[in-house]
Amino acid sequence: METLSNLESFVRSAEAASFSAAARRLALTPAAVSRNVAQLERNLGVRLFQRSTRGLTLTEAGERFLNAVAGGLDTIQGAIAEVAATAGQPAGVLKLNAAHRFGCDFLLPMMPAFLQRYPAVLPDWHFDNRQVDLIRDGFDAAVGGGFELPPGVVARELARVHIVAVATPQFMRGRKAPVKPADLADHEGVVLRSVFSGRIARRTLRSPHGEAQLCEQRPVITVNDPDALVRGVLMHMGIGLMAMPHVMHYLESGELVRVLPGWHDDAGAISLYFTSQKLLPAKTRAFVDFLIEQFREQRLAQRFLAA
Incomplete structure (x- = not known):
């Protein structure tokens, strides 16, 4: 045997x-x-x-x-x-991965409540903008988008993410507001360059009625990092196309405003990745259940949408 x-x-x-x-x-x-x-x-x-x-x-x-x-x-x-x-209670080191900005803005603030509920678990966060291989790299769970699903890994969708056009009220003051994506070419833009391809990221926005238009931005500066993109827009440099999780708090505080309200692009899903559900240790199951609960209580799936 x-x-x-x-x-x-x-x-x-x-x-x-x-x-x-x-x-x-x-x-x-x-x-x-x-x-x-x-x-x-x-x-x-x-x-x-x-x-x-x-x-x-x-x-x-x-x-x-x-x-x-x-x-x-x-x-x-x-x-x-x-x-x-x-x-017994969930216990042990819990090795976790997420993108830096998303992890710091949304996941890290959840940890005091998690630790209060599960004091014997030690979260070991790795904030990294690259995708990881859960099995090869020894992670218990990861939060992100577009991960491949090798044998033994499953994904639980947490939310959809929309891309929207935003600017500061100061930048838009005295300027004619664009009414369609093509009008962005008449305004200065803070533009993202892909880290992977080196190309300018081009977005097609959709209206509430399903009409699709390609955005023609006029760059005054290009950056290859979403955090730098947010920072450039906050400095009144131009209009930027950004994911709702990156700008949600600024929109809620009024530091940023929507440009082209109603138009958006769907950037895909944010998911929770972990090894086969049949094999989950107590610490990982506790984290999975807790994260799903927090997304529901904070209504993050609704707040990440353009509406």
Whole structure:
């Protein structure tokens, strides 16, 4: 009879295509994971992985074996996690990831209430504007958008995010307000350049009636960071196209005003990413439930929309 540790080492290594990544997830050394898999291969009498300097690749036998055992392993570990969750309070280090601005503005302020409810959990936040690989990098959960979903990772949508045109009241004073996206070309613009492509980000805004128009901005300055974009607009430099989470507080305080009210672009979803729900430890389940509760109580899904 194979041990659970051998099977778990095999399944997690297959999901991550790496002994090192599996080791981080299992809190083992890469050597221990490699030994467990090698022992499993000896016991089965087949090679499960092709090993190379570029990583691991499942053999045909490995593919068949993974399909046969992965679901059963998840069921067993889910039962173990459920028993452990009911046996005591959530505890331990909770490794989390989110974009810097969003994390500092919305997630970090939630932490006092979370820690008051779960004092034995230590949130370990990594604020980073790049997407992370939850399994390879050993994260318990991440909040963001557009993450790939490798085997073993699920996503729970928290809110949709709209892009809107904004400016300061001081900038708009004495200027003729644009009535359609093409009119933005008549005004100075603070424009975002994509970090990934190096190109100017071009947006198509939609009206409440479904009409779509491409924005033709006239840049007076370009930046490659959303925080710098917000700062430039707040300095009365021009009109900017920004995500509602970045400008919501400024709109509510009156420091910024909507330009082209009613027009917006849908930037996609903000989601909560975590490993398979059957495998959630108590600390991660507590965070998932808490975050969903906070988004509901603060009505963030509604406040991130252009309306």
